[in-house]
Amino acid sequence: MPNVDRYLSLVTSQHQNKPKFKAWLSAPLSMLESCSEAAENLYAHFDLDTAAGAQLDTIGQIVGVDRVVDFQPGDGSSPKLDDENYRVILKARIIKNQWKGTLPELYDIWETLFTNAFIVLQDNQDMTIDALIIGLFTDLQRDLITNGYIIPKPLGVEINYIYSENPFFSYGLSNRDFKGYGEGYWTQYV
Known part of the structure; x- marks a missing residue:
């Protein structure tokens, strides 16, 4: 200056x-x-972490993401996103545009977007991927993930989402997200 x-x-x-x-x-x-x-x-x-309101809308126009999603959220809320959730899908879209298509990169994307949730990805070798997601999410965040706003995927690949607020059952692994007998829970597809 x-x-x-x-x-x-x-x-x-x-x-x-x-x-x-x-x-x-x-x-x-x-x-x-x-x-x-x-x-x-x-x-x-226009810093993505501090922008709000009309500034986020401008960033959304540049990135190519509308504030209004194309589905009705399951929790009955408006399809017009608040700043916090809109910021997450803007970041996800920016990252998707740079994604090279590998599973290890999906873990990096997830850690960037959600610090207090855990994801396990399994390639089933039949053009499907299982995404096991552990952590506290709002219904809107689950809807955004399920409708493809967060996790990028190659064309023709289907993602099976499995959500749990409780730790998954596992053998020989015990931490915040995985527990053994008596503490871990079995999962189900959404």
């Missing part, structure tokens, strides 16, 4: 005491300073 006083201090001694010259030099420098401040503020207004 240009500082007018800094540039005026660079004026040679011959013109230091000339008020008209300093005024002439200050005019374009102050305009340049205003433009520079506007450009710096533009980034802050």
Whole structure:
């Protein structure tokens, strides 16, 4: 950002005491300073993590995602998304556009979008993938995932979603998301 006083201090001694010259030099420098401040503020207004309302709508137009989803959410809420959920599908769409189609990348995408949920992906080798999802989700987030707004998939591949708020049953593994006998739960397809 240009500082007018800094540039005026660079004026040679011959013109230091000339008020008209300093005024002439200050005019374009102050305009340049205003433009520079506007450009710096533009980034802050359209940062995906801090943008809200109309700013998110503008980002959505650029990315190609509408705020209104093409299904009626199961919880009876409006298909017009609030800022928090809209921000998640915007991030998901940006990541989808850069996805190379590998399963390890899907884990990275998931960790970027949902930090407190866990996903296990299994390629069934028959053009289907099982996605086991553990964690606290709202019904709207489940609907967004099930309707393909979050997890990218290759054309022709079907994803079977399995949701659980309880830890999955597993042999020999015990952590927050997987438990053994008496604590783990069996899953079912959605």
